[in-house]
Amino acid sequence: MYKVIYDGSREKKDHKTVFSSTMMDLIETDPDVVYLDADLMNSSGTMALWKKHPDRAFNCGICEANMMAVAAGLSLGGLKPYAHTFGPFASRRCYDQVFISQGYADNPVRIYGSDPGVCAAFNGGTHMPFEDMALMRAIPQAYVFDIADGVQFEWVLRKVKDADSGVQYIRSTRKNNAAIYAPGSEFEIGKGNILRDGTDLTIIASGIMVGDAMAVAEYLAKEGISIRVVDMFTVKPLDVDLVVKCAQETGVIVTSENHNIIGGLGEAVAAALVENYPVPLIRHGVEDRFGQVGSVDELREAYGLTPERLTELVRKALKRK
Amino acid sequence: MDTRKELALKFFASQIRLETFRQVANLGFGHLPGSLSVADLLAVLYGSKMNIRPEEPNWPERDIMVMSKGHAGPAVYSTLALKGYFPMSWLMTLNKLGTRLPSHCDRLLTPGVDMTAGSLGQGISAGLGLALAHKVKGIDAKTYIVLGDGECNEGEVWEAFLFAPQHKLDNVIVFIDRNLKQLDGTTAEVLSLGDMAVKLEAFNWHTQTIDGHDIVAISEAIDAAHAVKGRPSAIVMNTIKGAGVKELEEMEINHHIRLSSDMSERGMKVLEEAHAALAEVLREHNVTPIPTALDRE
Ligand SMILES: Cc1ncc(C[n+]2csc(CCOP(=O)(O)OP(=O)(O)O)c2C)c(N)n1
Numbered sequence: 165m166y167k168v169i170y171d172g173s174r175e176k177k178d179h180k181t182v183f184s185s186t187m188m189d190l191i192e193t194d195p196d197v198v199y200l201d202a203d204l205m206n207s208s209g210t211m212a213l214w215k216k217h218p219d220r221a222f223n224c225g226i227c228e229a230n231m232m233a234v235a236a237g238l239s240l241g242g243l244k245p246y247a248h249t250f251g252p253f254a255s256r257r258c259y260d261q262v263f264i265s266q267g268y269a270d271n272p273v274r275i276y277g278s279d280p281g282v283c284a285a286f287n288g289g290t291h292m293p294f295e296d297m298a299l300m301r302a303i304p305q306a307y308v309f310d311i312a313d314g315v316q317f318e319w320v321l322r323k324v325k326d327a328d329s330g331v332q333y334i335r336s337t338r339k340n341n342a343a344i345y346a347p348g349s350e351f352e353i354g355k356g357n358i359l360r361d362g363t364d365l366t367i368i369a370s371g372i373m374v375g376d377a378m379a380v381a382e383y384l385a386k387e388g389i390s391i392r393v394v395d396m397f398t399v400k401p402l403d404v405d406l407v408v409k410c411a412q413e414t415g416v417i418v419t420s421e422n423h424n425i426i427g428g429l430g431e432a433v434a435a436a437l438v439e440n441y442p443v444p445l446i447r448h449g450v451e452d453r454f455g456q457v458g459s460v461d462e463l464r465e466a467y468g469l470t471p472e473r474l475t476e477l478v479r480k481a482l483k484r485k
Numbered sequence: 486m487d488t489r490k491e492l493a494l495k496f497f498a499s500q501i502r503l504e505t506f507r508q509v510a511n512l513g514f515g516h517l518p519g520s521l522s523v524a525d526l527l528a529v530l531y532g533s534k535m536n537i538r539p540e541e542p543n544w545p546e547r548d549i550m551v552m553s554k555g556h557a558g559p560a561v562y563s564t565l566a567l568k569g570y571f572p573m574s575w576l577m578t579l580n581k582l583g584t585r586l587p588s589h590c591d592r593l594l595t596p597g598v599d600m601t602a603g604s605l606g607q608g609i610s611a612g613l614g615l616a617l618a619h620k621v622k623g624i625d626a627k628t629y630i631v632l633g634d635g636e637c638n639e640g641e642v643w644e645a646f647l648f649a650p651q652h653k654l655d656n657v658i659v660f661i662d663r664n665l666k667q668l669d670g671t672t673a674e675v676l677s678l679g680d681m682a683v684k685l686e687a688f689n690w691h692t693q694t695i696d697g698h699d700i701v702a703i704s705e706a707i708d709a710a711h712a713v714k715g716r717p718s719a720i721v722m723n724t725i726k727g728a729g730v731k732e733l734e735e736m737e738i739n740h741h742i743r744l745s746s747d748m749s750e751r752g753m754k755v756l757e758e759a760h761a762a763l764a765e766v767l768r769e770h771n772v773t774p775i776p777t778a779l780d781r782e
Contacts, residue, residue: 203635203668203675206738211669223669225638225676226605257604286514286580288587290555290603458582466582 166349168359170378173343175314180338182314183276184209186321187246191217196242197325200235202228202249207338208278210248228258235273236265244274244325250284251277251335255296267303267331274324280310280335280371281422282463284455292455293335298427300333301400307353308400310370310421310429311336315345316397323353335371339460342375344395356403362392365482366410366417367474370396370429373420373448379471380478391478399429407436411443416485418446418478422469425449444484446477486701489772490533494700496767497567497775498528499760502729504563506756508576510749515580515588518727518739520560522664522697523552523631526722527564529703530629532775539569542596548626549615551600553608554633554662555589556741561598562586567777570597606639608632609659613649616657627711630659635667638676643688649717650689657717658710659690662697664726668740681721690719697722730755 187210190197199221205211214221224231228249235245248254254277255262266273277296279285284292300308307330311317317336324332344359351357356368360381369377374395381391392414396403410417417437419430430447437445450467464470501524509515527550531537535548552561559579566573571585578584585594589603599615602608612630619626636642649657661681669675678684685692691713695702703722710718726740727733730752736742744752767774 201669203638205669206740207668214669223675226635226667227638227640227676229640252604286588288580288589288603289591290589290601456582457580457584457587462582 166351166357167346168344169346170342170344170359170375172379175340175343177314178338178340179314179317179336180209182317183321183338184213186318188213190322190325191220194244194325196244198222198238198243198245200224200231200245200247202226202231202253204249208248208276228253229261232258232261232273233265236261236269236271239266239271239273246274246276248276248278250291251280251293251296252291255293255299255333259299262331263303267306270329272327272329272332274327274332275334277333277335278338280337281450282460282467282469283337283339283372283422285460285463286457288457289455294424294450294453294455295427296333296335297399297423297429300331301427301432303331305329306331306333306400307398309334309397310399312371312374312395312397313341313344315347315349316351319349319351320397337372341372342378344374344378351397354398354401354403356394356396356398356406358392359395360391360393362390363414364390365478366392366394366414367420367478368394368396368407368410368417368429368433369420370399372422373469376471376474377420380474383471383475384478389482396429399432402432402436404436404440407433408441411437411441416444416481418448418474418481420448420474423449424452426452444481446481448474448477486704489770491700492767492770492772493775494528494532494704496763497532497777498525498700499756499763500567500777500779501528501560501563503756503760504567504576505559506730506752508559508563508579510744510753511577512579514741514743515559516556516741517559517744518733518742519554519633519664520557521728521730521733522662522724522726523557523560524728525698525700526631526660526703527560529700529707531564531568533704534707535629536626539597542570546624546626548629549599549612550629550631551602551608551612551615552590552631553602553612554605554631554636555602555608557631558586558588558590561590562595565595565597567779568597569778571595573778605633605636606641609642609645613645613654613657616654617652619656620654626656628657630657632659632661633667634661634663634665634672634678634681635675637661637678637681638667646685646688646690653715654717655714658707659717659719661719661721662724663721664724666726666739670738685719685721690717692719692721694721694723697724698728729759
């Protein structure tokens with residue numbers, strides 16, 4: 165069970181710390197866990213892991229394609245590989261290796277693509293994946309997680325350790341998000357979490373947008389508008405039952421994601437609705453644009469990934485009911 | 486090369502270092518050390534070798550420089566600004582929202598930047614494509630491509646190393662910025678490259694190894710490379726990541742750094758002093774510096 169502690173405050177621990185301490189623990193408690201990185205250990209906080217366990221933490225250098233297929237081989241050899249690089253390089257730069265050697269040949273690897281979407285900030289357009297979920301969703305039987313907070317991040321990292329099939333793609337910032345869950349919260353893969361109940365409309369959000377969705381629901385409650393908020397952290401396989409239930413009970417849906425509205429959470433929800441229980445839907449996200457440099461806050465503003473824009477879209481959606 | 490020309494180029498390199506440092510210090514963070522390691526090369530290319538028209542950046546017969554290690558943008562931008570491609574004031578917009586000068590080189594944003602880079606390994610391939618286009622169209626222009634040594638980890642780079650000799654791209658020079666470092670540490674610790682010169686020779690490249698901070702050596706190596714016909718040239722440049730600022734050179738992990746205001750002050754002081762000393766030498770030898778945008782401002 166999970167417990168929601170959202171009150172608008174930021175998490176105390178950044179996700180880089182969550183990742184590095186969780187990986188250290190996984191390596192030290194399960195002899196089958198191995199870690200791979202592509203010259204971004206300093207960025208993922210795993211330098212200490214590399215120095216302490218050079219026999220099971222491997223720096224592959226700037227060779228994402230090789231790393232992903234080596235990871236597939238390690239999996240084939242009976243180990244449980246985790247591989248990290250920045251999101252664009254964990255998806256685009258090595259897509260065929262992930263698709264074929266891991267997916268098609270069924271050698272599960274747990275991939276952490278860091279700094280998704282606007283979280284790439286000052287690294288700019290070449291480093292800013294608004295399409296990583298689209299790519300990973302298109303791999304048959306892959307799992308795609310868009311992480312809302314550090315508690316969930318750690319839970320997912322631990323949970324996927326024993327995955328025996330399917331590419332496991334986890335996207336998360338390295339910094340701090342809004343705190344959503346109480347420590348020790350438990351989740352279920354493939355199940356969305358209702359964070360707040362409501363009757364007028366459902367916002368289905370993922371990743372960094374979950375906190376914004378909560379803020380918008382709180383704000384609109386003051387006007388007497390009752391919004392349900394769902395954290396759909398497993399973007400694939402999608403919790404279709406929950407989507408349908410929300411459509412039935414609230415009659416209209418807005419999705420919200422730090423990703424292109426093409427190919428991500430919004431499209432997944434749209435497909436589930438159209439096939440099962442059509443109700444009006446608006447997708448909030450990046451509207452088919454490339455990345456650019458800026459701070460996360462400036463970029464949120466530039467791409468409309470703000471509570472203000474989400475509020476606007478919610479009002480628009482309510483009119484379509 | 487005569488001493489006067491050498492001095493003028495050294496002075497230009499020193500200006501590039503200063504402006505690069507100032508740019509990144511103004512922002513407070515960035516890929517400064519990897520930018521400083523290519524400053525001397527850029528000075529020689531833009532100060533004496535390249536056939537370019539800063540007032541007409543898209544002149545079809547221009548020589549081309551592709552910064553495949555795209556994170557060295559700041560060094561490229563100071564060079565281009567000094568050459569007059571855009572106002573010096575742009576340098577203070579480095580990496581800010583809406584800037585024309587993003588952290589990684591972007592051909593759609595910056596006049597004088599011919600290819601976008603930042604996803605390591607791709608710039609060399611695009612550079613070879615440009616050089617091949619020149620051959621197909623009968624344009625007599627050179628393509629200069631700058632690779633990081635860490636960047637040479639990428640398999641694509643070795644595909645490019647195979648491609649260029651196959652297509653006899655003797656209008657290309659690839660420079661390898663062999664500063665022995667990448668992001669997580671030394672290239673030896675992360676993924677050892679071994680002897681790049683031997684490897685490039687084996688791939689049928691005309692190969693030279695030089696001190697990448699020696700203006701004369703860079704210049705002579707480029708001339709020697711141009712004399713080679715029928716195959717591409719590589720110049721392995723032994724360099725120092727952070728060259729010119731000891732404090733940066735000595736940092737163990739110095740890929741992307743944060744500059745405190747103290748560090749910025751110290752670094753600017755070191756570079757300004759070196760620059761002033763060089764200016765003095767130029768005066769003694771009656772050498773006129775290479776004209777830059779600063780003369781006009
Ligand atoms: C495909 C890809 N993978 C990873 C990165 C992240 N990254 C940026 S620079 C860098 C290290 C580059 O080392 P090197 O080429 O030697 O550059 P230098 O040390 O000269 O700055 C890394 C890993 C990237 N930009 N592109």
